[in-house]
Amino acid sequence: MDKAYEPAAIEQRLYREWEASGRFVPAAAGTPYCIMIPPPNVTGTLHMGHAFQDTIMDALTRYHRMRGDATLWQMGTDHAGIATQMVVERQLNAAGETRAGLGREAFLKRVWEWKAQSGGTISQQLRRLGASVDWQRERFTMDEGLSQSVTEVFVRLHEEGLIYRGKRLVNWDPVLLTALSDLEVLATEEEGHLWHLRYPLEDGSGHLVVATTRPETLLGDSAVAVHPEDERYRALLGKRVRLPLTDRLIPIIADDFVDREFGSGSVKITPAHDFTDNEVGQRHNLPLINIFTPDARLNENVPQALRGLTREQARERVLAELESAGLIERIDKHKLMVPRGDRSGAILEPLLTDQWYVRIAPLAEPAIAAVKSGQIKFVPENWSKTYFEWMNNIRDWCISRQLWWGHQIPAWYDADGNVYVARSEAEALMQARRKTGREVTLTRDADVLDTWFSSALWPFSTLGWPDQNADLARFYPGNVLVTGFDIIFFWVARMIMFGLKFMGDVPFREVYVHGLVRDGEGQKMSKSKGNVIDPLDIVDGITLEALLQKRTTGLMQPHLAPAIDKATRKQFPNGIEAHGTDALRFTFAALATQSRDIRFELGRVAGYRNFCNKLWNAARFVTMMTTDKPVAPPGTVSASVVDRWILSRLREAILATDEGFAGYRFDMAATALYEFTWHEFCDWYLELAKPVLQGDDVEAAAATRRTLLTVLETLLRALHPIMPFITEEIWLRIAPAASVGGDTIMTAPWPEARRLRADADAAQDVDWMKGVILALRQIRGEMDISPARKLSPLAQGATAGDIERFTRYEALLGRLAGIDELRVLAPGETPPASAASVVGDMTLHVPMQGLIDPAVELTRLKRKQEKNQQEITRARAKLENPNFVNHAPPEVVVTERERIAQFEKVNASLARQIEIVQGLVVN
RNA sequence: GGGCGGUUAGCUCAGUGGUAGAGCAUUGCUUUCACACGGCAAGGGUCACAGGUUCAAAUCCUGUACCGCCCACCA
Numbered sequence: 001m002d003k004a005y006e007p008a009a010i011e012q013r014l015y016r017e018w019e020a021s022g023r024f025v026p027a028a029a030g031t032p033y034c035i036m037i038p039p040p041n042v043t044g045t046l047h048m049g050h051a052f053q054d055t056i057m058d059a060l061t062r063y064h065r066m067r068g069d070a071t072l073w074q075m076g077t078d079h080a081g082i083a084t085q086m087v088v089e090r091q092l093n094a095a096g097e098t099r100a101g102l103g104r105e106a107f108l109k110r111v112w113e114w115k116a117q118s119g120g121t122i123s124q125q126l127r128r129l130g131a132s133v134d135w136q137r138e139r140f141t142m143d144e145g146l147s148q149s150v151t152e153v154f155v156r157l158h159e160e161g162l163i164y165r166g167k168r169l170v171n172w173d174p175v176l177l178t179a180l181s182d183l184e185v186l187a188t189e190e191e192g193h194l195w196h197l198r199y200p201l202e203d204g205s206g207h208l209v210v211a212t213t214r215p216e217t218l219l220g221d222s223a224v225a226v227h228p229e230d231e232r233y234r235a236l237l238g239k240r241v242r243l244p245l246t247d248r249l250i251p252i253i254a255d256d257f258v259d260r261e262f263g264s265g266s267v268k269i270t271p272a273h274d275f276t277d278n279e280v281g282q283r284h285n286l287p288l289i290n291i292f293t294p295d296a297r298l299n300e301n302v303p304q305a306l307r308g309l310t311r312e313q314a315r316e317r318v319l320a321e322l323e324s325a326g327l328i329e330r331i332d333k334h335k336l337m338v339p340r341g342d343r344s345g346a347i348l349e350p351l352l353t354d355q356w357y358v359r360i361a362p363l364a365e366p367a368i369a370a371v372k373s374g375q376i377k378f379v380p381e382n383w384s385k386t387y388f389e390w391m392n393n394i395r396d397w398c399i400s401r402q403l404w405w406g407h408q409i410p411a412w413y414d415a416d417g418n419v420y421v422a423r424s425e426a427e428a429l430m431q432a433r434r435k436t437g438r439e440v441t442l443t444r445d446a447d448v449l450d451t452w453f454s455s456a457l458w459p460f461s462t463l464g465w466p467d468q469n470a471d472l473a474r475f476y477p478g479n480v481l482v483t484g485f486d487i488i489f490f491w492v493a494r495m496i497m498f499g500l501k502f503m504g505d506v507p508f509r510e511v512y513v514h515g516l517v518r519d520g521e522g523q524k525m526s527k528s529k530g531n532v533i534d535p536l537d538i539v540d541g542i543t544l545e546a547l548l549q550k551r552t553t554g555l556m557q558p559h560l561a562p563a564i565d566k567a568t569r570k571q572f573p574n575g576i577e578a579h580g581t582d583a584l585r586f587t588f589a590a591l592a593t594q595s596r597d598i599r600f601e602l603g604r605v606a607g608y609r610n611f612c613n614k615l616w617n618a619a620r621f622v623t624m625m626t627t628d629k630p631v632a633p634p635g636t637v638s639a640s641v642v643d644r645w646i647l648s649r650l651r652e653a654i655l656a657t658d659e660g661f662a663g664y665r666f667d668m669a670a671t672a673l674y675e676f677t678w679h680e681f682c683d684w685y686l687e688l689a690k691p692v693l694q695g696d697d698v699e700a701a702a703a704t705r706r707t708l709l710t711v712l713e714t715l716l717r718a719l720h721p722i723m724p725f726i727t728e729e730i731w732l733r734i735a736p737a738a739s740v741g742g743d744t745i746m747t748a749p750w751p752e753a754r755r756l757r758a759d760a761d762a763a764q765d766v767d768w769m770k771g772v773i774l775a776l777r778q779i780r781g782e783m784d785i786s787p788a789r790k791l792s793p794l795a796q797g798a799t800a801g802d803i804e805r806f807t808r809y810e811a812l813l814g815r816l817a818g819i820d821e822l823r824v825l826a827p828g829e830t831p832p833a834s835a836a837s838v839v840g841d842m843t844l845h846v847p848m849q850g851l852i853d854p855a856v857e858l859t860r861l862k863r864k865q866e867k868n869q870q871e872i873t874r875a876r877a878k879l880e881n882p883n884f885v886n887h888a889p890p891e892v893v894v895t896e897r898e899r900i901a902q903f904e905k906v907n908a909s910l911a912r913q914i915e916i917v918q919g920l921v922v923n
Numbered sequence: 924g925g926g927c928g929g930u931u932a933g934c935u936c937a938g939u940g941g942u943a944g945a946g947c948a949u950u951g952c953u954u955u956c957a958c959a960c961g962g963c964a965a966g967g968g969u970c971a972c973a974g975g976u977u978c979a980a981a982u983c984c985u986g987u988a989c990c991g992c993c994c995a996c997c998a
Contacts, residue, residue: 004960187995194998212998225998262997269998276996336998382927389926389994485993520935522991590946591936596928596992599935603947610960621957667937671945686957774964780952781964787953871942878941883978892941892979899942 001623001733005616007580008540011725015127023746024132026475030070034475035061036459036508037133038483038491042077042140043084043118046125048517048525048600049484051535055588055722056514056666057482058131062721063661065132066750072475074462075133077122079115079142081406081451082176082343088114088405104404104446111405128536130581130724132746139462141454142407149461150407150454151423153502158421162359163399165411165419169278170398172351173341174296178402179355180341181450182395183490185348187337194334195319196264198327199224199241202249208233208241209329211263213336214273215322216314218243219302220291221250223269225280228254230265244327245318246303253284273350288352296349311349356400356409356447363497364394370496376506379664380594383485383513390489397494399450406448414440456494459507478508480664485513485596512664515598522599528557530564533576538605541578544569576602582723583609589722590674592666611674612726615719618682619730622708625693626737632699632706634739640692640700642812643707644762646685649676650711651756654718658753666722673719681711684770691815713738714751768802768840769809769816775837775844776817782860783835783852790820794831794845798824802842833920835860836913838906843913854920861917865910868903875900 002009018024026032035057040050057073065071088111089099099107126133139146157163170179195215198207210224221243226233233252240249257280258267271281272288281288293299298309306317322328339348368391370376371384378384400409411421412428418435422428425442432440454461463472477499483492492511499507518524519531526532530551537547551568552561586608591598653676660669692704713734720727724746731745742748776791785791795802803824806813813819825831825845834845835857848854878884878896885893 003958257996259997267998274998276998279996386927386993593937595936601935604935606960607946613960614958617958624957671937777963784952787955787963878979881978887978888941
């Protein structure tokens with residue numbers, strides 16, 4: 001074995017072997033365990049969020065696979081309608097072409113080409129992470145089977161009246177020229193103005209002042225509203241105002257939605273361009289005057305001179321005209337929420353259009369019940385509140401998009417505008433024939449469905465639905481959905497609704513909601529912030545030059561490049577070192593707390609890379625110690641206390657790991673394994689094993705070799721779900737020596753804690769040993785005694801038990817504490833001038849003999865005494881409080897009494913020593 | 924406006940009634956035959972603040988401050 005762990009040398013080789021030998025395919029037998037991957041964008045690349053999420057899903061999958069479950073981690077990719085279309089369109093534009101110029105068919109061909117070209121990236125990246133997905137079942141939301149599912153769902157929902165077409169106000173993106181759902185609207189707080197405008201009264205008796213943030217929409221006003229009980233305006237009710245810039249007279253109406261305190265207390269009503277106003281308009285039967293074209297320019301419904309102006313130009317012109325007519329009363333600065341498209345960033349315009357909607361309330365009801373009843377459990381549980389909050393106020397879902405890339409809506413129109421929703425054009429024609437009694441020509445609806453529509457079907461469409469097949473029966477419902485809280489509404493809620501509707505059962509039993517990966521400063525990682533880290537660059541390493549190149553090219557805002565360049569140079573002056581996949585994965589596991597924000601710091605990965613190296617070297621040591629040497633046969637019951645202790649500790653580590661996996665506390669599983677590996681197995685067990693391995697007792701050495709192999713082999717299996725590569729590499733080397741069969745650790749059984757024995761007695765002995773060793777090490781460390789220098793300590797006040805243990809563990813203590821010879825003082829015998837430390841009932845003395853500076857020892861003792869005294873004071877106060885003694889559980893009181901007794905013993909010893917050493921210092 | 928989080932060592936975070944923890948960073952010693960990506964030792968915290976409940980509060984309750992996220996029709 002190499003001296004240092006070299007991940008690059010093994011990872012890809014092992015993965016290829018796993019994949020080639022079909023290790024990711026679900027076992028024929030076993031309890032089904034299924035996780036559906038949140039499908040990444042087919043043309044996308046792996047980012048930190050994916051890497052984090054996929055690590056967790058893979059760890060769960062590997063854990064269950066080792067436990068004998070028939071695991072299916074279903075892989076697939078998403079067509080990501082708007083995102084993908086935008087990318088291809090940008091490429092076209094860069095090449096001087098346009099989507100419109102190309103036409104629908106040719107454009108779609110380009111998108112498919114782009115998919116073919118870049119579609120493999122994310123899959124290759126997933127492989128680098130060690131993801132044990134079943135590649136043979138990989139699906140794509142727009143492949144034939146899934147498209148069929150989409151059509152089937154659409155048709156069935158339409159038949160039930162749960163999908164309808166309607167002309168309503170929608171969130172319209174004037175740049176992308178498509179409708180969006182409410183969820184795709186980002187409300188951003190922006191600085192704006194509140195203009196107080198004068199609307200002249202029809203009778204010439206003055207004017208009414210309205211306050212607005214969007215003066216340009218005045219052109220579409222069809223009323224002015226005031227609160228019915230507002231005394232200021234009561235006399236005006238029923239009168240009309242003359243709308244400036246137009247010749248229209250519009251009524252002054254009363255509606256109690258108006259806030260009297262805000263602005264002027266009087267609101268202009270624009271039913272065609274504002275959601276609230278639209279509702280008011282419906283209540284009062286106001287006409288809708290649409291003043292915008294799809295790209296948000298003024299249309300033919302405004303005065304000739306203004307037509308064709310953009311919203312911005314329109315605002316300027318309207319304000320200028322009002323100003324010159326003396327109709328602006330006041331302009332206030334005002335913060336307002338501006339709705340922007342989550343993809344384009346464009347300010348959205350509420351626009352009256354024909355769209356398809358899902359009538360969602362009937363679907364939401366059982367979905368709410370499923371979570372309430374515990375059929376689906378959110379982890380952490382608190383997220384169910386967020387879910388309920390949204391589900392209880394859910395609104396119909398606009399599912400049509402005016403895009404080309406996506407599932408085209410299965411609806412056809414005849415010349416008279418009749419609509420036929422069908423599984424195919426042939427079926428639509430039949431419907432048309434039946435309805436009209438003649439042959440008609442049909443035109444298919446040009447729109448496509450919201451990407452999330454197909455995503456909602458993911459848990460069953462991937463398994464072949466609407467075919468009722470064995471896979472569907474076996475793997476639906478899945479066990480857990482692993483996802484970020486940002487898509488609870490977009491995706492989780494919709495899968496639950498559609499799963500219940502079409503499968504009659506929930507799509508998964510648990511939803512594990514993890515936090516979002518951010519950079520070290522807690523900032524969201526984004527290209528424009530220049531703080532993106534490619535997970536594979538952490539795995540493989542990257543030079544500063546290449547990193548700068550990645551971060552500063554292809555920016556939407558190229559002017560940010562210099563700042564990004566500078567920040568990157570500062571943060572990574574030498575680029576990023578290679579850490580290997582396992583270190584990255586372990587980091588993600590350790591970061592998987594219940595927190596919403598996961599701050600990612602490279603230092604953490606470096607720490608876990610060191611951990612890999614530690615494990616590697618421990619294995620190297622075990623190999624060297626066991627190769628070509630006698631090893632006790634497997635199943636030998638080791639007589640060694642130390643052996644029984646480490647096996648007992650291993651048991652506890654595995655229990656903690658099991659608990660971590662069961663409760664989605666991967667941080668705790670990772671910590672338990674780290675702690676055991678480094679601080680129990682390496683720091684103590686290997687050190688305690690050395691004297692035995694090198695000692696004269698051949699049988700004891702053989703038994704210890706067996707334990708070394710057993711613990712390491714078991715530990716590797718316990719670590720495997722989180723760190724698949726290094727564990728496999730080591731396991732393949734040592735499994736035969738450990739008398740374990742199998743060609744891969746992947747399908748080796750998960751270690752069962754119940755097969756390991758808890759041994760409290762062994763733990764007591766080892767704790768005693770540690771106490772003695774630590775006490776002497778402390779003196780050595782603080783007194784700056786060279787590690788090479790052996791000590792000859794004296795034990796004062798040793799009990800019979802202590803003496804017996806000194807004899808039994810002489811060799812171990814000698815090696816680990818650097819003891820030359822230890823002597824037990826007779827009762828009453830006075831030790832020479834020494835540094836001292838209390839262990840249990842006895843005090844260990846290290847004679848000064850010119851080694852120890854009394855002044856330094858005095859300082860050390862006094863510091864100890866002070867700390868000890870604090871504890872005594874606190875414990876005494878407790879015990880002197882009768883309420884504590886009377887009310888606290890008896891065992892707590894007993895513990896407290898024992899503590900204080902121990903402290904006082906230590907204190908007495910310290911006081912004695914201080915007196916002695918004090919004398920030496922004075923002289 | 925409504926809802927949900929967070930505030931613990933220099934940094935990043937666990938801990939959720941009974942002796943304040945980890946990793947990284949810091950300091951000293953150490954190149955000893957698994958590992959310097961190492962070993963040994965040390966320093967470092969009135970657990971945001973104020974009340975309350977309790978024998979006992981970082982932990983439970985109430986309030987305050989600051990930070991953050993989500994939802995929402997104050998134009």
